[in-house]
Amino acid sequence: MEVLRIRGLKKSFQGNQVIDGIDLSVDEGKIFGFIGQNGAGKTTTMKMILGLLKMDQGEILVCGEKVSFGETKTNAHVGYLPDVPEFYGYMTPMEYLRLCGEITGMEKKVLERRGVELLQLVGLGASKKKIRSFSRGMKQRLGIAQALLHEPKLLICDEPTSALDPMGRKEILEILLSLRGRTTVLFSTHILSDVERICDEVAVLHGGHIVLQGTLEELRKKHRKQGLVLEFSLAEELKMFQGMKELTPFTMEPEGKLRLVLLHEEMHLLQKAVYEALLSASLIPVKMELLEPTMENLFLEVVK
Amino acid sequence: MMAYWAFLKKELLESMRTYKTFVLMMIFIIFGILNPVMAKVMPELLEALLPEGMTITIEEPKALDSWMQFFKNGAQTGMIILTVVFSGLMAGELSKGTLINMLTKGLKRRTVILAKFTGALLQWTVAYGASFLITYGYTSYFFPPEQLPHLALAIMAMWVFGLILLALVIFGGLLFKNIYGALLTTGSAVLVMTLLSLFPKVKPYNPMTLVSDNVALLMGEAMARDMFSAMGVTILLTLGLLVLSMVDLIKITE
Numbered sequence: 001m002e003v004l005r006i007r008g009l010k011k012s013f014q015g016n017q018v019i020d021g022i023d024l025s026v027d028e029g030k031i032f033g034f035i036g037q038n039g040a041g042k043t044t045t046m047k048m049i050l051g052l053l054k055m056d057q058g059e060i061l062v063c064g065e066k067v068s069f070g071e072t073k074t075n076a077h078v079g080y081l082p083d084v085p086e087f088y089g090y091m092t093p094m095e096y097l098r099l100c101g102e103i104t105g106m107e108k109k110v111l112e113r114r115g116v117e118l119l120q121l122v123g124l125g126a127s128k129k130k131i132r133s134f135s136r137g138m139k140q141r142l143g144i145a146q147a148l149l150h151e152p153k154l155l156i157c158d159e160p161t162s163a164l165d166p167m168g169r170k171e172i173l174e175i176l177l178s179l180r181g182r183t184t185v186l187f188s189t190h191i192l193s194d195v196e197r198i199c200d201e202v203a204v205l206h207g208g209h210i211v212l213q214g215t216l217e218e219l220r221k222k223h224r225k226q227g228l229v230l231e232f233s234l235a236e237e238l239k240m241f242q243g244m245k246e247l248t249p250f251t252m253e254p255e256g257k258l259r260l261v262l263l264h265e266e267m268h269l270l271q272k273a274v275y276e277a278l279l280s281a282s283l284i285p286v287k288m289e290l291l292e293p294t295m296e297n298l299f300l301e302v303v304k
Numbered sequence: 305m306m307a308y309w310a311f312l313k314k315e316l317l318e319s320m321r322t323y324k325t326f327v328l329m330m331i332f333i334i335f336g337i338l339n340p341v342m343a344k345v346m347p348e349l350l351e352a353l354l355p356e357g358m359t360i361t362i363e364e365p366k367a368l369d370s371w372m373q374f375f376k377n378g379a380q381t382g383m384i385i386l387t388v389v390f391s392g393l394m395a396g397e398l399s400k401g402t403l404i405n406m407l408t409k410g411l412k413r414r415t416v417i418l419a420k421f422t423g424a425l426l427q428w429t430v431a432y433g434a435s436f437l438i439t440y441g442y443t444s445y446f447f448p449p450e451q452l453p454h455l456a457l458a459i460m461a462m463w464v465f466g467l468i469l470l471a472l473v474i475f476g477g478l479l480f481k482n483i484y485g486a487l488l489t490t491g492s493a494v495l496v497m498t499l500l501s502l503f504p505k506v507k508p509y510n511p512m513t514l515v516s517d518n519v520a521l522l523m524g525e526a527m528a529r530d531m532f533s534a535m536g537v538t539i540l541l542t543l544g545l546l547v548l549s550m551v552d553l554i555k556i557t558e
């Protein structure tokens with residue numbers, strides 16, 4: 001079942017077309033990575049899903065219901081974690097969750113039980129400290145708790161890890177991972193290692209369009225040539241190796257004076273040719289490694 | 305309705321924990337005590353300050369002097385304190401972004417405005433009421449009973465002026481999304497009202513009358529009718545500002 005469906009979405013600010021006709025669908029229970037450079041339009045798209053921004057054109061459906069600008073009813077299905085969540089610093093986490101629950105109209109008993117459960121889940125336990133004394137990571141974890149309070153079908157997280165230290169990032173990613181299968185997560189980021197760590201599916205937003213969408217595995221297979229990285233001790237050796245006729249069918253990308261990246265769709269053909277060339281020229285590289293098709297490489301390739 | 309009570313509760317908790325209620329209460333309680341005390345000791349104070357050998361005739365202080373102090377302190381320092389204490393009412397939320405979470409949870413804009421206004425109104429009423437009761441108590445104790453026409457109306461008038469100040473800081477905060485903007489809006493509106501009071505014909509419709517003619521009303525030099533019409537106009541303007549803040553003319557999320 002589709003939890004989120006976006007069709008032909010467009011949005012411009014003062015003549016600048018930020019979102020230019022995007023189509024997107026997110027299935028239930030998936031962790032969906034929404035990738036893009038800073039200013040690509042990720043937050044704009046998320047705010048339109050939440051009805052906080054008016055769309056110029058297009059349609060957004062959350063759990064089959066149409067999103068409208070301002071006070072949209074679809075937010076009953078959505079939990080939202082902003083990039084830098086702001087809270088009332090004079091409250092304790094439980095007081096804040098109580099306020100959120102009362103606003104959403106939750107029953108008192110359910111609210112108390114759910115509040116305790118969620119604070120446990122995000123590792124804030126029975127903290128009686130005021131939120132103003134919380135670190136960024138703790139605020140981000142409280143942000144997840146408030147977003148999950150009314151058991152939303154869709155959790156929207158806007159760059160939840162971008163302002164955190166490695167420990168804080170790890171904690172947030174683990175919490176999001178623990179939601180897999182239960183809550184659909186739309187997770188925007190420009191930290192590609194985070195995407196590789198937790199996402200089932202990704203979409204890359206660039207120039208106002210979705211330029212890439214699919215599971216990580218599909219994308220790796222489809223878009224990235226496999227390769228080898230070789231490093232020589234002398235620049236002359238590299239020059240000699242580059243000129244060998246066995247290597248002409250392959251793409252060669254020198255990296256500095258001593259390193260060379262060789263790319264091809266058929267890895268076994270590439271490996272065979274490289275070994276033959278090295279043998280015939282009696283060259284021994286100081287380093288030879290497989291080039292892993294990382295999300296970063298893939299991203300750089302599609303936004304090039 | 306549940307969201308309104310929840311947000312109102314939050315507003316009152318915020319005021320208490322950030323000491324706004326405390327500051328407001330303390331200042332108005334101090335005014336309440338100072339008004340009759342100052343009226344009582346002022347002649348003796350003046351006498352003590354006069355150079356030796358010089359004599360002036362100072363009338364025996366009366367209850368009216370105490371109420372003159374009440375309206376002078378209320379109209380000047382009191383209104384400034386009220387505006388400054390609540391200047392971040394809307395602006396604070398918008399500049400910090402604390403409202404975004406609440407809005408995505410289905411909290412309606414009109415609920416926010418209404419809860420903020422009623423929260424501030426409650427505190428203003430309690431602080432002003434306390435100041436009035438203390439002044440009333442000490443005035444009755446220190447001074448002989450005096451017939452003061454329209455005292456209740458004069459008291460009510462200043463309270464109503466407080467309402468328009470609260471509506472102005474909300475509207476200004478919404479418009480500029482920062483505290484300075486809220487203060488600037490309120491200050492500009494008060495300046496316009498002060499300039500309007502130069503025209504006697506506008507007096508019955510000018511909110512400024514509510515804080516400038518109180519003593520004249522007690523002395524029988526101003527008309528109750530003018531005060532009633534100024535109160536009517538002020539209440540209408542307050543409601544207008546609140547409605548303008550509730551409708552979507554000024555964006556709070558884009």
